[in-house]
Amino acid sequence: MFRDKKLTYITLFSSGGVGCYGFKMEGYHCVATNEIIPKRMEIQKANNICQYDSGYIVGDISESDTKEKIYAEMRRWKSKGNDRVDVVLATPPCQGISVINHKKNSEEINRNSLVVESIAVVKHIKPRVFVFENVMAFQKTQCTTPDGRIIPIGDYVKESLGQDYIISGRIINLMNYGSNSSRTRTLMVGVDKTYRNSITPYDILPHYQKEKTLRDVISKFPSLEWGEICSDDFYHAFRTYNPKMRDWIHGLKEGQSAFDNPDPHKRPHRIDDGKHVENIRKNRDKYTRQRWDRFVQCIHTRNDQLAAQNTVHPVEDRVYSIRELMEMMTIPSSFKWVDKEIEELNRLSNDAKRLLYKNHELTIRQCIGEAVPTESMRRIAENIKICLLKNHLDPSSLNRVISQFDLDQRAKLRIFLKANPLNLDVSALMRITELCNAKREENAAFYTNKFIVNEIMGKLPDFNKDEIRILEPSVGAGNFIPFLIKRYENVSRVTLDVVDIDEDSIETLKLILEKIAIPNNFTINIICHDFLLMDITSRYDLVVGNPPFSKLDGKSKEKAKYLKQNINQETANLSEMFLEKCLKYSDCVALVLNKTLLSNHEFKVTRDILRSMKLDSIIDFGRHGFTGVSIETMCLIVYPKQKPTNTFVYSMKYNKSYNQRQEYITDSRFPYFIIYRNEEFDKVAKKLEFDVFDVFRDRQITKANTTTKSTGKSLWVIKGKNINDSGELSHVRGYDMYIHEKTAENTSAFKYVNDNSVYLTPNMTYNPRVIENHPNTITDGSTAVLIPKYGFKLTRQQMAYFSTDEYRQFYAIARNLSTQSINVDKTSVFFYGKLKEK
Numbered sequence: 036m037f038r039d040k041k042l043t044y045i046t047l048f049s050s051g052g053v054g055c056y057g058f059k060m061e062g063y064h065c066v067a068t069n070e071i072i073p074k075r076m077e078i079q080k081a082n083n084i085c086q087y088d089s090g091y092i093v094g095d096i097s098e099s100d101t102k103e104k105i106y107a108e109m110r111r112w113k114s115k116g117n118d119r120v121d122v123v124l125a126t127p128p129c130q131g132i133s134v135i136n137h138k139k140n141s142e143e144i145n146r147n148s149l150v151v152e153s154i155a156v157v158k159h160i161k162p163r164v165f166v167f168e169n170v171m172a173f174q175k176t177q178c179t180t181p182d183g184r185i186i187p188i189g190d191y192v193k194e195s196l197g198q199d200y201i202i203s204g205r206i207i208n209l210m211n212y213g214s215n216s217s218r219t220r221t222l223m224v225g226v227d228k229t230y231r232n233s234i235t236p237y238d239i240l241p242h243y244q245k246e247k248t249l250r251d252v253i254s255k256f257p258s259l260e261w262g263e264i265c266s267d268d269f270y271h272a273f274r275t276y277n278p279k280m281r282d283w284i285h286g287l288k289e290g291q292s293a294f295d296n297p298d299p300h301k302r303p304h305r306i307d308d309g310k311h312v313e314n315i316r317k318n319r320d321k322y323t324r325q326r327w328d329r330f331v332q333c334i335h336t337r338n339d340q341l342a343a344q345n346t347v348h349p350v351e352d353r354v355y356s357i358r359e360l361m362e363m364m365t366i367p368s369s370f371k372w373v374d375k376e377i378e379e380l381n382r383l384s385n386d387a388k389r390l391l392y393k394n395h396e397l398t399i400r401q402c403i404g405e406a407v408p409t410e411s412m413r414r415i416a417e418n419i420k421i422c423l424l425k426n427h428l429d430p431s432s433l434n435r436v437i438s439q440f441d442l443d444q445r446a447k448l449r450i451f452l453k454a455n456p457l458n459l460d461v462s463a464l465m466r467i468t469e470l471c472n473a474k475r476e477e478n479a480a481f482y483t484n485k486f487i488v489n490e491i492m493g494k495l496p497d498f499n500k501d502e503i504r505i506l507e508p509s510v511g512a513g514n515f516i517p518f519l520i521k522r523y524e525n526v527s528r529v530t531l532d533v534v535d536i537d538e539d540s541i542e543t544l545k546l547i548l549e550k551i552a553i554p555n556n557f558t559i560n561i562i563c564h565d566f567l568l569m570d571i572t573s574r575y576d577l578v579v580g581n582p583p584f585s586k587l588d589g590k591s592k593e594k595a596k597y598l599k600q601n602i603n604q605e606t607a608n609l610s611e612m613f614l615e616k617c618l619k620y621s622d623c624v625a626l627v628l629n630k631t632l633l634s635n636h637e638f639k640v641t642r643d644i645l646r647s648m649k650l651d652s653i654i655d656f657g658r659h660g661f662t663g664v665s666i667e668t669m670c671l672i673v674y675p676k677q678k679p680t681n682t683f684v685y686s687m688k689y690n691k692s693y694n695q696r697q698e699y700i701t702d703s704r705f706p707y708f709i710i711y712r713n714e715e716f717d718k719v720a721k722k723l724e725f726d727v728f729d730v731f732r733d734r735q736i737t738k739a740n741t742t743t744k745s746t747g748k749s750l751w752v753i754k755g756k757n758i759n760d761s762g763e764l765s766h767v768r769g770y771d772m773y774i775h776e777k778t779a780e781n782t783s784a785f786k787y788v789n790d791n792s793v794y795l796t797p798n799m800t801y802n803p804r805v806i807e808n809h810p811n812t813i814t815d816g817s818t819a820v821l822i823p824k825y826g827f828k829l830t831r832q833q834m835a836y837f838s839t840d841e842y843r844q845f846y847a848i849a850r851n852l853s854t855q856s857i858n859v860d861k862t863s864v865f866f867y868g869k870l871k872e873k
Contacts, residue, residue: 042420044122047153052079053366054407055124061416066120067092067108074398081374096152123162125153126407148179150188154195164419165225168407173221174204197690200225201486203236203493212241213411215252216331216363234422235489241414243524250327253359264388269380271358281352289349293322320344331363336404360403365410372399425460452546461550468512468543483514483581491670492518494652496623501527507580508566510535513544520557534562567612571620581627582613603640611641618675630667633851634707636862646701649677653710657688667855684710706865711848719845723868728821730864733784736815741772749773755797755817762804762838784813787820794821798859803846805837819859833870
């Protein structure tokens with residue numbers, strides 16, 4: 036951000052600057068613009084895109100010299116008071132990516148790797164926001180990485196930048212997002228994670244609009260005679276062509292093609308050696324008169340030819356003029372293609388005009404055909420500016436606001452929300468509401484961070500129908516609602532039912548909804564009810580949300596009786612009960628859940644239920660899910676009516692994604708789901724005999740009955756850190772504890788004192804190691820006792836194996852890369868395997 040509070044940007048593969056002109060319109064400073072073709076850069080110079088001439092960088096982005104020139108401009112602006120570049124915009128060439136180009140070879144894959152160069156620039160510059168724009172197939176298309184791998188572009192963007200950025204990729208038709216013509220594109224947006232609680236890619240994408248018709252867009256322009264250049268507008272001109280072709284299109288009605296003419300002489304053809312040879316009809320849109328009252332078809336680079344796609348005017352016998360194309364691509368009249376004002380161009384003689392056309396027309400038309408619509412980019416620029424400059428709450432400011440309210444002063448909170456004296460954005464108001472919820476602990480209602488919701492939205496289904504029904508069963512402050520509105524803004528009618536058990540939360544939610552621009556296609560029904568006791572009479576297309584994580588208190592006999600209908604009778608966990616009920620009534624369920632559902636014994640029945648359904652996605656948030664809550668969470672996306680296929684697994688902590696076969700990660704040979712299972716895991720599994728130990732952990736030995744001093748009748752309390760990383764027992768100064776033998780006799784752990792048939796392992800650890808039980812010692816809860824299920828002794832080699840990197844990597848995967856809930860319990864002890872004897 037520059038010292039005058041204006042934002043800055045760098046643009047790569049900028050062509051004539053049509054798209055990034057939208058940033059100029061919003062008052063951004065252009066630090067540098069890069070394009071490989073000099074005559075296109077001249078167009079940018081005509082529009083004064085850059086403040087300094089050195090900012091116009093002509094060259095190949097894959098060359099270090101070109102990148103260094105970009106970085107030099109960044110340093111120049113930094114020296115003048117710019118703290119960092121705000122936006123990097125990259126629109127790499129789409130040859131080899133386009134769905135039209137089916138035959139892709141290694142050369143094209145390398146060309147696609149220009150995206151890799153864009154990523155390198157982003158990593159070096161570290162902008163607040165980056166925007167990649169390309170064709171629909173962009174994310175799935177292969178690219179070559181610097182280390183020689185060939186992987187999908189979308190995967191490489193997230194792999195390279197996901198540690199520092201919240202990233203979303205959406206396929207949208209820009210005619211509903213700023214353009215006046217159809218243009219289905221992929222937008223990948225990344226936002227620096229320092230903004231993760233206030234700004235997400237969904238906040239930056241432009242807002243939905245109904246598409247315009249061709250009549251809406253160009254009917255205002257005057258008709259043109261053959262070869263005419265409009266006297267009032269130099270860029271509105273009739274582009275001539277071979278006159279014999281005019282008969283091919285002259286009598287066509289809207290929607291008709293010259294190939295449909297009954298007279299063969301009026302169908303596209305050529306004369307070879309005096310013979311009439313008809314052209315082959317390769318594309319139905321060629322030589323086709325466009326329709327006034329339908330949306331404007333996509334503009335292509337060869338918009339100068341009748342034989343190209345979607346080029347023939349709906350009434351006149353010509354292709355669209357440059358001005359009409361500009362209108363379709365929302366390029367404003369202020370944009371200059373040459374370094375002359377429009378008034379000066381209009382005053383030129385006809386000969387001078389035609390010469391100027393000859394020199395520039397094809398370049399202009401090609402730039403238009405390759406461009407990002409200006410208005411789409413302007414709206415993105417506007418949204419970025421609003422997001423970066425609006426009033427956000429930092430943690431200290433948040434605490435000051437919350438301190439104004441006692442937790443039971445809900446009425447006072449609602450007065451604050453209604454007045455909103457700090458002019459806070461909706462996400463900040465939602466966060467305050469959740470943190471001031473007096474029943475937050477009672478109802479286990481915790482704030483769902485924006486970046487978490489953003490990740491979930493990217494994996495929700497698209498719906499190919501006009502009407503959908505969505506349920507949020509535990510709505511709280513409504514954190515999902517703005518995202519759902521954005522995600523399904525293109526659906527004609529959306530009914531969203533939101534439920535919460537807390538009357539105060541519902542009243543507060545109503546105030547927050549007043550501050551959200553709810554579009555006409557959304558109907559939101561607010562329901563104050565206990566979701567688990569609700570009667571649901573019809574199915575939903577989607578259930579999404581963050582149910583409570585607490586245990587059923589058992590106070591309500593009515594609720595307890597109802598919940599006995601749960602298939603899984605082993606758990607009293609409310610989130611599991613929400614999940615089971617949602618699975619019964621929705622075609623897709625996307626819920627934030629405790630990650631222990633993957634592995635804890637109490638959810639074994641639940642996992643059996645899920646095995647038969649399609650587990651579409653598991654987004655592993657680790658401990659990122661909830662601020663101030665020490666649990667690991669995930670989002671589980673399930674299609675209950677569909678059969679298992681593949682499962683997308685994403686680890687937010689490690690920024691790694693995997694496409695797994697569902698039957699592979701839910702293999703019933705293991706006691707629970709192993710979502711990161713791989714070949715290395717399987718190799719180790721073949722070396723081990725599993726399910727050979729039972730486990731015991733003490734819960735009675737505490738600081739209250741132990742001492743730091745040893746006496747003649749004391750037992751040394753073996754704690755986790757006493758078993759060192761090499762798998763040996765050692766004393767630790769200031770850590771060792773002792774318990775009097777008489778006191779120890781009253782504990783459950785005492786039965787294993789001097790039992791040389793059992794083994795010890797640290798309990799909560801990422802680095803397992805196993806030792807023999809030590810004489811005159813006893814374990815506390817930080818050490819687990821491994822009890823062989825049948826009479827065997829581990830060899831020294833077998834014990835040492837538990838401390839190897841190979842086993843520890845295996846064990847991390849066996850524990851689903853968890854870092855919090857990794858107690859050695861009756862389920863996870865399965866993986867303490869006995870190394871098979873050779």
